[in-house]
Every structure is written in C-alpha cells, then in structure tokens.
Amino acid sequence: MSVKIAPLSGFPEWLPAERVVEQLFLDVIRETFELHGFVSVETRAVEPVSRLVGKGGDADKEIYGVHRLAGDADGGSATDPDAEAGDPDKALGLHFDLTVPFSRYVLENAGKLTFPFRRYQIQKVWRGERPQEGRFREFTQCDIDIVDAGSLAAHYEAEMPLVIADVFSKLPIGEYRIQVNNRKIPEGFYLGLGLTDVVGTLRIVDKLDKIGPEGVTELLAEAGATDEQIGQCLALAEISSTDTSFADRVRALGVSHPTLDEGLAELTAVMEAAMAQRPGVLVADLRVARGLDYYTGTVYETQLVGQESYGSICSGGRYDALASDGRTTYPGVGISIGLSRLLARLVSTGVVRASRPTPTCVVVALGVEEDRSRAMAVAAELRGRGIATEIAPSAAKFGKQIKFADRRSIPFVWFLGADGASDSVKDIRSGEQVDAEAATWTPPAEDLRPSLERVEA
Structure with missing residues (x-):
C-alpha cells in the first residue's frame, strides 16, 4: 500500500x-x-x-x-513522569x-x-x-x-x-x-x-x-x-x-x-x-x-x-x-x-x-573499480589539507563522471595517473587540466568552499 x-x-x-x-x-x-x-x-x-x-x-x-502520548499506568500526569x-x-x-x-x-x-x-x-x-x-x-x-x-x-x-x-x-x-x-x-x-x-x-x-x-x-x-x-x-x-x-x-x-x-x-x-x-x-x-x-x-x-x-x-x-x-x-x-x-x-x-549546492570541491574519478583504494588515499590526502573531496560512486567513463560533477556544480575532477603517469586535475568550467599531486595541489581560494552570492534583478 x-x-x-x-x-x-x-x-x-x-x-x-x-x-x-x-x-x-x-x-x-x-x-x-x-x-x-x-x-x-x-x-x-x-x-x-x-x-x-x-x-x-x-x-x-x-x-x-x-505531553507523553500515554499517561502513567496509575493514572498520573501525562506531562511529566515526576508530576x-x-x-x-x-x-x-x-x-x-x-x-x-x-x-x-x-x-x-x-x-x-x-x-x-x-x-x-x-x-x-x-x-x-x-x-x-x-x-x-x-x-x-x-x-x-x-x-x-x-x-x-x-x-x-x-x-x-x-x-x-x-x-x-x-x-x-x-x-x-x-x-x-x-x-x-x-x-x-x-x-x-x-x-x-x-x-x-x-x-x-x-x-x-x-x-x-x-x-x-x-x-x-x-x-x-x-x-x-x-x-x-x-x-x-x-x-x-x-x-x-x-x-x-x-x-x-x-x-x-x-x-x-x-x-x-x-x-x-x-x-x-x-x-x-x-x-x-x-x-x-x-x-x-x-x-x-x-x-x-x-x-x-x-x-x-x-x-x-x-x-x-x-x-x-x-x-x-x-x-x-x-x-x-x-x-x-x-x-x-x-x-x-x-x-x-x-x-x-x-x-x-550559494556559489554551489555542495561543500565538495573535488571528485576523484574512477576508471576501474580496482583503483578505489588509490582514490581513497588521494581523497584522504586532500581532506587532510582541508579540501572537501568525494570519490565517484562507481567506475565509469570519465565523460560520465565529469557530467556527475557538473550536475552537482563540483568544480574539479581528479584523475588517477595510469601506468606510472602523474595524477591530473581538471577544472570542468574552463576545461583546463594540469598535472597535480594530492600532497601539494590547492584550488583557488574562491573555490575551496561555497560562498554567498547576491543576484541583482
């Protein structure tokens, strides 16, 4: 029903x-x-x-x-057990x-x-x-x-x-x-x-x-x-x-x-x-x-x-x-x-x-599910430096994961390097993508957290 x-x-x-x-x-x-x-x-x-x-x-x-929905068994007050x-x-x-x-x-x-x-x-x-x-x-x-x-x-x-x-x-x-x-x-x-x-x-x-x-x-x-x-x-x-x-x-x-x-x-x-x-x-x-x-x-x-x-x-x-x-x-x-x-x-x-509807600044993309432990390590490193990060919910094509971030207005997508290559991070608004290390990369100050915006008529 x-x-x-x-x-x-x-x-x-x-x-x-x-x-x-x-x-x-x-x-x-x-x-x-x-x-x-x-x-x-x-x-x-x-x-x-x-x-x-x-x-x-x-x-x-x-x-x-x-008041309580039921009174005491002895008929006492339903407002306070001690009353x-x-x-x-x-x-x-x-x-x-x-x-x-x-x-x-x-x-x-x-x-x-x-x-x-x-x-x-x-x-x-x-x-x-x-x-x-x-x-x-x-x-x-x-x-x-x-x-x-x-x-x-x-x-x-x-x-x-x-x-x-x-x-x-x-x-x-x-x-x-x-x-x-x-x-x-x-x-x-x-x-x-x-x-x-x-x-x-x-x-x-x-x-x-x-x-x-x-x-x-x-x-x-x-x-x-x-x-x-x-x-x-x-x-x-x-x-x-x-x-x-x-x-x-x-x-x-x-x-x-x-x-x-x-x-x-x-x-x-x-x-x-x-x-x-x-x-x-x-x-x-x-x-x-x-x-x-x-x-x-x-x-x-x-x-x-x-x-x-x-x-x-x-x-x-x-x-x-x-x-x-x-x-x-x-x-x-x-x-x-x-x-x-x-x-x-x-x-x-x-x-x-708000400048975005979520505190998340970065999504770590997953090409294959086997990379999840690496993604978790990157996310932990970024979070330890005060950067709000989440991991893609499941492995998928990177285009789909970029769309996931875009729907939530998350500005950056992190890509794990393959075969020894460096990791990289992409600003999905501008399309700019650069090599990055989780221990040192920092987003622009205005992107670190959501901010308030006034919209004039």
Whole structure:
C-alpha cells in the first residue's frame, strides 16, 4: 500500500542548496558574535508552562504544550513522569523565544556566571501561529543578550544594534534599516494623554504596519480613546529621524509626563552613541513598540528597505524584571535575528544563493573499480589539507563522471595517473587540466568552499 507524504505547513525544511546558504549565514553570525565577546549557550527546548505564559503578550495562545502520548499506568500526569496528576506547575511547553528560557538559565546559574554576562544563542523556537509568508511554527533565532546583576549600564542598549549592523555588513542581504524606540516614550506619552491602559494601547499601535491608521483608529476608539487622544497617538507614531531631532518633535506635541522625559533622554543617548560609531545605521522610529510584555526600555526592529510590508527580520529590546530571584534582579538587553524569516525572503525571491549546492570541491574519478583504494588515499590526502573531496560512486567513463560533477556544480575532477603517469586535475568550467599531486595541489581560494552570492534583478 502506498503512503502519501503530506508536508506540514509552518515547519520549513531546506533543500541542500538552501541549507548551504543557511550554514554560510550561520558561520558569519556565529563568528561575528564571538568577535564581540559573546559566548555560546544552549537551553532546553521546554519550559514549565507557568513560566511561559504571561511573558509574550499574544504569544500565550501560541505556546505548544508537550505531553507523553500515554499517561502513567496509575493514572498520573501525562506531562511529566515526576508530576502529580493535575499539577499545572509541571505542565511543559516548547519555548516561543530564547529570551524567556535564557532568563531562567541566568537565575539557575547566577553563582557560576561572571557579570555582565554576554551570551549568544542559536536555536529553534516554536509558535503555534497561523503559517504565512515568513511566519513559521518552527524556526531558528540567533540571539545576543547582555545581563548584569542589580543594574545594567545604558551603553549596552546602543551596542546591540551595532553588533547586528556588523553582522549584516558581512552578508548579502541588501539595504536594511534598524529602527529603535524606547517603550517609556509611548508609555509616558499615553499616560500624559490620560490613557491608563498603556499595554493595551501599545499592542494596538504596534499593529500599525499591519492594519494601517484606519484600523488602529477603530481599535483605539473601541478601547475608549477620544478622537484627540487617537490623533496624538498616531502623530507620535509618525515621528522618525536618523538623528536626535525626534525629541523636539515629540515635545512639540505638547504632552508631558516624567516617564516620557526619561524615555526621550534614554533614546537620545542611544542615537548619539550609534551616530558616533556608524552614522545612519539606526533610525529613531516611534511607532516601534514590540508586542512582548517583558520589554521595559529600548526596543528594536529591523526591516529590509523596499520590503517593509514583510515585517521585522531582527528585533529585541531591554528587559529589567524578567529575571529575579526575589533578592537580586538581573536586567538585560538583547536582540535576535529571525534567521528562518530572513532566509525565507532572500532565498524564495532568488536574491541570495550559494556559489554551489555542495561543500565538495573535488571528485576523484574512477576508471576501474580496482583503483578505489588509490582514490581513497588521494581523497584522504586532500581532506587532510582541508579540501572537501568525494570519490565517484562507481567506475565509469570519465565523460560520465565529469557530467556527475557538473550536475552537482563540483568544480574539479581528479584523475588517477595510469601506468606510472602523474595524477591530473581538471577544472570542468574552463576545461583546463594540469598535472597535480594530492600532497601539494590547492584550488583557488574562491573555490575551496561555497560562498554567498547576491543576484541583482
């Protein structure tokens, strides 16, 4: 009986050529994070549901629960073998981001960590949302965070987007824009307007790019805001600048509140630091709010220029109260590249590709099967010198083996010398063939490994 295989939407699986692109991106990201002094950690895939809920705004309803298919023989819980039946504190869920599990990791290991602690984390996360372009139910995030004990210096909030700018400068993603805001600005502004449901208002305004001013106006009105308050909220959201002039434009709206003043000062400091290091890389955009509840200060979003409707491909912010053991609070700031989301756009549109879909640089041809041991010795010699090599799957005419290499975009075919003759290697792109020894031959640097290519329309 035949079995029909149906794909699961929202769980991307790359083809080999696409996976090469992903691996090359990961190499750049990992290397750049480490250049900035971040150390790698990995956390478990599951957390107690009680810890996950209430941390992610609307993400609560998207958390995947985890349970065993069968409960204990005595009728115990199917969530955790050690749990008592019905104990909600033992229910497990897959993490929907990497910040919440990282905050728990900090609390559990605080006595073994040196603060300020700089970590990077590259892992899968899961969200049970409706799959659509660029939105998946399983995807890879690449996070960096800096946490400290008791207090966290404000200069780290300027460092986060500068690290990301360094990463993106090495990747062929095209023009991008890192938008930055401070949650205290809209919070103080809304309080100054007399809007007491700050979180609810933030969530509505955060939908501006998705539903437009008309949709936001309708939702704010349903929430009880007056026409004047709605107009002021929209006016604030329209303010953006690549320098510190945003502060004067906010003050010109005539709203005052201590929290607003604090947020303007903090965002001004971030922009000044960024302007000194990488002018123009940051845009103060006061519509950016971020929907996750744990952010308390600076927040970031990043968009591909000309593809703003696609949404953010890198985001994050400051959180002051996510990690606390009752005695010590560990404030932090972090930013995350949505790698699966970014690659989905770049690969699907054909903008980015790998120079070849395999790491193999050389195929050792086999004229007769009896030469396989010699071929294995050549391959071992080349691999020992860092040259990715494979052996032809079976003996065949050399023309057929060249076609095998060509189909896989492998640039070189190695021919074993017969009757004491020297070995030779052929560049199948140019047709050039030269004598070679496995102990000394080296391909051009650009052919040694696959590389990233940007294809302009």
